[in-house]
Amino acid sequence: MLFDRPIPIPMVDDLVHTDHAPFCSDPTCPCHEESVALDTVATMVEDGLLTPDEATRFVQGRQL
């Protein structure tokens, strides 16, 4: 009821999260559930800039 997941960490680390790389490699970081960033990736797939597989790796913070 109180905390069923780690305490959210504000996305203040601009060195990790940028417009070009909104997702870091830390799987526990809330950026991987950031809806705005996910929408951006979805748009990139629609525009043909990323394949769905690349988008998945991108969201997971892996190299393309």
Ligand SMILES: [Zn+2]
């Ligand atoms: Zn992150």
